[in-house]
Amino acid sequence: MTDLTIRPAEPTDHDAIWAILEPILWAGETFALPHDWNRAQALAYWFAPAHHVHVALDGDAVVGSYYIRANQLGAGDHVANGTYATHADAQGRGVARAMGLHSFETARRLSFTMMQFNLVVATNTRAVALWTGLGMHEIGRLPGVFRHPAHGPVDALVMHRVL
């Protein structure tokens, strides 16, 4: 995807971001967020004041969005935390990978020195492989902390890397 561009999100991106988030939330297979959030609830969360939100564009089409934030406050605020969402129609085209790399640069620019993911659903093998390939290490495996709609309680990984 040589024409993929990533930039900070703007209010005019809200419709496109909701179009990405709604089916992901509804599927309930990857995010530990309410599956039945409406547009306003989902966007209020995604654009929380502490979040640095970006969008990935293929030409003029928003095909993905991510945010980073401080994972903890105070003495833990040098560690970033990121969440990533790719449009269903753009899966498998490197959008998440590009957003991941971009998010690491964004985090460095904001003076974060580490990235941590608190809950990577273990059954989301594509995500686990992607993040491992981008240098995120599995710190531990939390047993049964995610109720998968098809598989029941499944494990989730805590992942971490230095930036």
Added chain:
Amino acid sequence: MTDLTIRPAEPTDHDAIWAILEPILWAGETFALPHDWNRAQALAYWFAPAHHVHVALDGDAVVGSYYIRANQLGAGDHVANGTYATHADAQGRGVARAMGLHSFETARRLSFTMMQFNLVVATNTRAVALWTGLGMHEIGRLPGVFRHPAHGPVDALVMHRVL
């Protein structure tokens, strides 16, 4: 401490809770929270709407406080998360242990089926020993995610147990 009682916190406990939290925050050795929060900021956090706050009393004196909340939303909301603070003058008398056990019961009553701690500072060996003794398992060790005021970047443990 046979006379230790634990009950839900009330607005009249605010002064006592702040007296416990202020030195802990200021020391900056255990909580990933801003060390310079004032009373209003600390209490707004401690009594966040999603928090179930309790206090431990030795006679009439509030010697500790804890809260539990859902650690994640949606498909992760069966996992509780707890934070515990003991008054400096009451250290070593089993207050934290009593609050820990009470918090597990509170969590069960609220239909949580697991407890997770996201950041137990590894240099806080008393806490690590306490939680291990109460059945919390070390899931993983996050390298350097906590900036200790004396030791610099130190590790933190992710701990988990079934309730």
